[in-house]
Amino acid sequence: MNEPDQMYNLFEPFVDEGLSLLRKAVLVPEYPTVDNHYSLQEMIWQALSAQGMAASIASSSEILNDPKTLRRLSELMEIKPEVMTITLFGNQVIAVEAGNTANELFGVAFDIGTTTVVGMLVDINTKKVIAVCSKTNPQVSLGADVISRIQATHELLGGLEGLSQLIRQCLNRILEELCAAAGISPNYIYATTVAGNATMVHLFLEISPSTLVRKPYTALFKHMAPLCPAEVELAVNPAGKVVVLPNIASFIGSDTTAAVLAVDQDVSTVPMLLVDLGTNCEMVLTDGDKLYACSTAAGPAFEGAHIRDGMRAAAGAITGVTITDDVQVEVIGDTKPTGICGSGIVKAIAELIKAGIVGPAGRINRSTAQMLPPNLERRLKRKDNQWEFVLVEAKDSATGADISVTQADIRQIQLVKSSICTGIQFLLDRTPIQKELQVCLAGAFGNDFDVDSAIIIGMLPGFKRDSIRPVGNAAGTGAIKALLFADKLQRCNCIADKVDYVELAAQPNFQNKFLANLSFPVVKRDLASGGVFTPSEV
Structure with missing residues (x-):
């Protein structure tokens, strides 16, 4: 289970004075009698009001009006438990359970990226993230970018349904791993929030994103009411809620909304x-x-795709490069380099610019070779009709092949x-x-x-x-x-x-x-002394 970089801390709670979206209340119900007659709906309202959890609610119908929840309440009447636990989503009762389950209250926040999908399991009571899982978005098999995937919804038989199934299955695999890591039942996950770019969210909901690529380039929706898990096939508590955060416009989705909130x-x-x-x-x-x-x-490219030796930020990925009289690389994990990730390729190109090996137009400058130290000069090679600069030679790589920055890689960046x-x-x-x-x-x-x-x-x-x-x-x-x-x-x-x-x-x-803006800023370099100056055009 991969743990992505984050603003949150797995050991520190989120501190806020605001009202929790999800809450549980343990009630000792006073069941109606012939002499003291009221509905079970009113019984729940009265019990919550006694705890101050329904003080702002005008009537029992506002807090408990979902037929599925009322059916579950009817089932509990067969045993009339002495204690029951009520789960509220906002001011709505969404679940009733026999016994005291107050300590079992969890939610999952999903970030559906075009390339990477992340799920974060949150203990609502402690307000802590207790497990994180990330996976490659399986839709990449049908296109690396959103345009390709939108085209696939039209060009492939069952394309929309297939893409939707891929992401839903991915989310359920993440849920399974999160629950296993934390040792909890998915039945105790009562809410999920979903953030993603507009295309990803449309596909998750199995709504065609075709309007995003036709003038005037509009999304089908901005706001979406909370959904039942069954509507999107998520394996959490059936009484829970799936909250798709609102889009902003066309290709600016709910992930941007969430990011603005975060900072x-x-x-x-x-x-x-x-x-x-x-x-x-x-x-x-x-x-x-x-x-x-x-x-x-x-x-x-930032995920390592469309880079010849690119890879995701995983074990064996080059994340840092330093060029002096030779090349030093930083690698994830205690292993030989396998490829280069997004942060590594940006760092490598910056170093090549500073060394004068790549010029403002983005071309590898072979004419500088004679002015370079021998350890750098030998790394300039021509292969497949293009120049490349070798970061890790074949004898030192996990693949047995050179790991290089090619002219085509530079163009991508x-x-x-x-x-x-x-x-x-x-x-x-x-x-x-x-x-x-x-x-x-x-x-x-x-x-x-x-x-x-x-x-x-x-x-x-x-x-x-x-x-x-x-x-x-x-x-x-x-x-x-x-x-x-x-x-x-x-x-x-x-x-x-x-x-x-x-x-x-x-x-x-x-x-x-x-x-x-395709050109790189000019970096003045004194090759004789090795001094590097601030880019003159930044």
């Missing part, structure tokens, strides 16, 4: 830029008042960095920022991201190093907060309605800016 960008009074790095890259800017957002298809840089520029054009801007790098990839490397390659234009901070899987953290606290869930609804969406493709001069 409190919606209530920030200072300028803040949130950049959620992933297969799709979402950016949200606030000037301390209004919120603006845009999205760009960064592609799966150029496309990604230009998309992000261009999106940021258009957001900054929306509002004058008078104060220093705080920049939050979100996404599991963002936590391992080397900020200095991002500045060197020109991904974060014009920002000071000390104004940038990684915030980990902010979407996951926001989904946890929405699961724990009723007011946080309500804030998600407000965020989705408050954000002003910017469609990049419709912006004048977008193509020209994108092409201009």
